[in-house]
Amino acid sequence: MFERFSKLFALIVIFILTCGSSLAASGSSSEKPEKGMVKWQNKSYHGKRTASGERHNHRDLVAAHPTLPFDTYLKVEDPSTGKMAVVRVNDRCPQRSDRLLVVSWGAARLLGILERGTAKMQISGAETFTGFASWYGKPFHGRKTANGEVYDMDAMTAAHKELPFNTRVRVVNVKTGKSVVVRINDRGPFIEGRIIDLSRRAGGKLGMFFTGTMKVRVEILPPLKKTRRLAKATKDGKR
Numbered sequence: 001m002f003e004r005f006s007k008l009f010a011l012i013v014i015f016i017l018t019c020g021s022s023l024a025a026s027g028s029s030s031e032k033p034e035k036g037m038v039k040w041q042n043k044s045y046h047g048k049r050t051a052s053g054e055r056h057n058h059r060d061l062v063a064a065h066p067t068l069p070f071d072t073y074l075k076v077e078d079p080s081t082g083k084m085a086v087v088r089v090n091d092r093c094p095q096r097s098d099r100l101l102v103v104s105w106g107a108a109r110l111l112g113i114l115e116r117g118t119a120k121m122q123i124s125g126a127e128t129f130t131g132f133a134s135w136y137g138k139p140f141h142g143r144k145t146a147n148g149e150v151y152d153m154d155a156m157t158a159a160h161k162e163l164p165f166n167t168r169v170r171v172v173n174v175k176t177g178k179s180v181v182v183r184i185n186d187r188g189p190f191i192e193g194r195i196i197d198l199s200r201r202a203g204g205k206l207g208m209f210f211t212g213t214m215k216v217r218v219e220i221l222p223p224l225k226k227t228r229r230l231a232k233a234t235k236d237g238k239r
Helices: 002-029 105-111 200-205 228-238
Strands: 034-040 062-064 073-077 084-091 101-103 118-125 128-136 157-159 168-173 179-186 194-199 213-220
Touching: 034 105, 062 105, 073 101, 084 101, 084 105, 101 105, 128 200, 168 194, 179 194, 179 200, 194 200, 194 213
Parallel strands: 034 101, 062 084, 128 194, 157 179
Antiparallel strands: 034 118, 062 101, 073 084, 073 118, 128 213, 157 194, 168 179, 168 213
16 A cells, blocks of 8 residues: 555656646746847936936946846847847836837947947846855866866866856856856866856956955856857967
């Protein structure tokens, strides 16, 4: 009797897990990029209160949206140039048919729209996660990383437990706003509560030498497009 109950219970658990995973998969795939006009706020708004209560800093990568919750991260990309910025919603703007989003001066500079004023952009939810970062240096310098490379503590690289090798991520110090872009080439950190392990150089740029760890936001960036110049440099380097 107990054996039959155990089998039935196991089947129920498998069914629930299967249904849950399929629902999660369909939920994540339903989010499609949205296209619309993006405008930028001039520097005259610097220091003024936003709808979220914080002061507007024109250099921050922030944006105003009619309805999205504050602290929503959006990836804004110009399909024609490939330029991209990840912005955080911290303000409100009127809902208009000719405008989808209003970005800060700092975001507009990255997107290359300072002169144009407005431009048609592709907007989607940005893949971000927040947690504690650490760094590793001299004891590992010269050793093999998980992807087979030799670890160079002066390179802009990092270790992550799950992200594919060669994924580019932006790591942002949530207190100061300082950020670095690193490439994943190793696995770790394997200490509870930490989400990324930076090279010595990357950690130093964020000011982690004295603290050891730091609360950061990690933003997954799109892969670099292989330009002709990069392709030629790669080809010359193999000779």
